[in-house]
Amino acid sequence: MTNRLPLTAPSCSDDHDPEALHVETAQQRIIAAITPLSDTEAEYLPLRESLDRVLADTVVASMDVPPSPNSAMDGYGLLGTDLPVQGSRELRVIGSSYAGHPFPGRVTAGECVRIMTGAVIPAGVDTVVAQEHVQLLEAERICIDGRSKTGDNVRRAGEDISQGQTLLAAGHRIGTADLGLLASVGMTEVRVQRRLRVAFFSTGDELRGVGESLAPGQIYDSNRYTLYGMLMRQHCQISDLGSVPDDPAALRSTLLAAAPHHDLIIATGGVSVGDADHVRRVFAELGELNFWKVAMKPGRPLTFGRLQQAWFFGLPGNPVAVMVSFCQFVLPALQQLAGTATTPPLTVKATSTSVLKKRPGRTEYQRGILSYDSAGNLLVSKTGEQGSGILSSMSKANCFIVLSIEQTRIEPGQIVTVQPFAGLL
Numbered sequence: 001m002t003n004r005l006p007l008t009a010p011s012c013s014d015d016h017d018p019e020a021l022h023v024e025t026a027q028q029r030i031i032a033a034i035t036p037l038s039d040t041e042a043e044y045l046p047l048r049e050s051l052d053r054v055l056a057d058t059v060v061a062s063m064d065v066p067p068s069p070n071s072a073m074d075g076y077g078l079l080g081t082d083l084p085v086q087g088s089r090e091l092r093v094i095g096s097s098y099a100g101h102p103f104p105g106r107v108t109a110g111e112c113v114r115i116m117t118g119a120v121i122p123a124g125v126d127t128v129v130a131q132e133h134v135q136l137l138e139a140e141r142i143c144i145d146g147r148s149k150t151g152d153n154v155r156r157a158g159e160d161i162s163q164g165q166t167l168l169a170a171g172h173r174i175g176t177a178d179l180g181l182l183a184s185v186g187m188t189e190v191r192v193q194r195r196l197r198v199a200f201f202s203t204g205d206e207l208r209g210v211g212e213s214l215a216p217g218q219i220y221d222s223n224r225y226t227l228y229g230m231l232m233r234q235h236c237q238i239s240d241l242g243s244v245p246d247d248p249a250a251l252r253s254t255l256l257a258a259a260p261h262h263d264l265i266i267a268t269g270g271v272s273v274g275d276a277d278h279v280r281r282v283f284a285e286l287g288e289l290n291f292w293k294v295a296m297k298p299g300r301p302l303t304f305g306r307l308q309q310a311w312f313f314g315l316p317g318n319p320v321a322v323m324v325s326f327c328q329f330v331l332p333a334l335q336q337l338a339g340t341a342t343t344p345p346l347t348v349k350a351t352s353t354s355v356l357k358k359r360p361g362r363t364e365y366q367r368g369i370l371s372y373d374s375a376g377n378l379l380v381s382k383t384g385e386q387g388s389g390i391l392s393s394m395s396k397a398n399c400f401i402v403l404s405i406e407q408t409r410i411e412p413g414q415i416v417t418v419q420p421f422a423g424l425l
């Protein structure tokens with residue numbers, strides 16, 4: 001084979017490869033290389049349609065929420081100076097304030113108003129006594145005791161949001177609470193970044209699509225399905241370019257056709273050193289290779305670079321390697337492109353209940369099931385066989401067990417680092 005990039009074969013006892021970048025270095029190189037999308041193609045969307053989109057503008061609150069002081073309880077609104085220090089006191093009920101129907105007058109000493117939760121606090125009132133703490137007397141009179149204190153059950157204007165404050169910053173991905181937050185200041189539409197355009201294709205002469213029949217040596221293409229799922233979860237605008245044969249000319253034309261119309265191109269397979277692994281070589285001829293190979297398992301031959309204005313990931317073909325490298329590298333790249341904060345995934349510590357086999361030299365992402373024992377301690381067990389072709393290990397898992405580069409065999413009872421799938425997949 002010609003034109004092969006050098007590969008230093010790891011020894012049998014460890015997996016060290018001096019050419020492979022550490023995971024953190026590779027992540028930093030990706031973040032450093034990518035500049036966020038400009039907002040020239042940002043669009044206005046009706047509020048509900050903006051769910052999961054990225055804000056193009058910082059939103060400043062145009063009003064206080066709540067706009068007026070209001071009651072937190074159903075009860076009686078009165079003056080704090082009327083609260084008895086000891087014993088009880090009678091007050092005269094002069095009217096009522098309901099949510100949407102404020103009391104128009106002023107309350108003075110010796111008086112009170114019937115008030116409902118959410119109703120505007122009338123002028124003069126600074127305290128609401130819950131009705132459970134009030135004794136009803138005849139002829140519009142009540143009796144209160146010394147249990148309450150001035151200011152009780154009054155929600156001040158702007159206690160949630162104050163006019164002029166930054167409500168949500170540009171680059172924030174709009175979540176479910178944010179839809180309510182934006183509605184609470186009366187916004188009908190928001191300006192959001194366009195969705196990221198991501199093309200993906202698989203490579204391999206052995207691949208057939210679902211619905212086709214398999215000849216000997218052929219397998220179904222599963223990578224385009226996991227990629228579809230992961231990209232849809234990230235709200236990308238996707239182009240599935242299908243399965244491309246192990247043919248440099250076909251790879252070349254697929255890459256060149258996709259580059260002008262996409263922010264990111266993802267290929268799977270063909271990035272290792274086999275005679276039919278053309279993806280990295282073809283990419284390196286056409287574009288700028290940023291790095292090849294990361295000291296991780298699975299996912300070592302990962303390839304990253306740029307082709308015209310599109311970023312490129314050549315993910316290793318093994319189905320688990322695709323998912324692991326997507327989570328660790330494609331996700332931060334998408335976040336960086338979208339201009340959202342690139343926060344590392346949350347990790348927790350858990351006690352392993354399994355023996356975890358590992359050789360030094362690569363960070364490993366084993367697939368685990370995170371659970372609690374009866375005392376509330378976090379436990380994690382591995383999902384059986386851990387080969388990078390064992391996709392069922394991902395399907396059974398709810399977390400990655402992240403074993404650091406120099407870590408070796410883990411015994412049951414040892415504490416390990418775990419990355420839950422929530423927010424990743």
Ligand SMILES: Nc1nc2c(c(=O)[nH]1)N[C@H]1C(S)=C(S)[C@@H](COP(=O)(O)OP(=O)(O)OC[C@H]3O[C@@H](n4cnc5c(N)ncnc54)[C@H](O)[C@@H]3O)O[C@H]1N2
Nearest residue numbers: 202204221222223269270271272277299300316317318321
């Ligand atoms: N001599 C060496 N061989 C290999 C090395 C190495 O360092 N030296 N690295 C191994 C590692 S680690 C990985 S990961 C793989 C990655 O290789 P490729 O990216 O070139 O992937 P392929 O060879 O094309 O495929 C690997 C495997 O995955 C299956 N596959 C591929 N695409 C799909 C798909 N779309 N759906 C389902 N399954 C797919 C493919 O049939 C192979 O079994 O290289 C090792 N070799």
Ligand code: MOO
Nearest residue numbers: 298299300321388
């Ligand atoms: O790096 Mo590979 O993904 O171990 O099989």
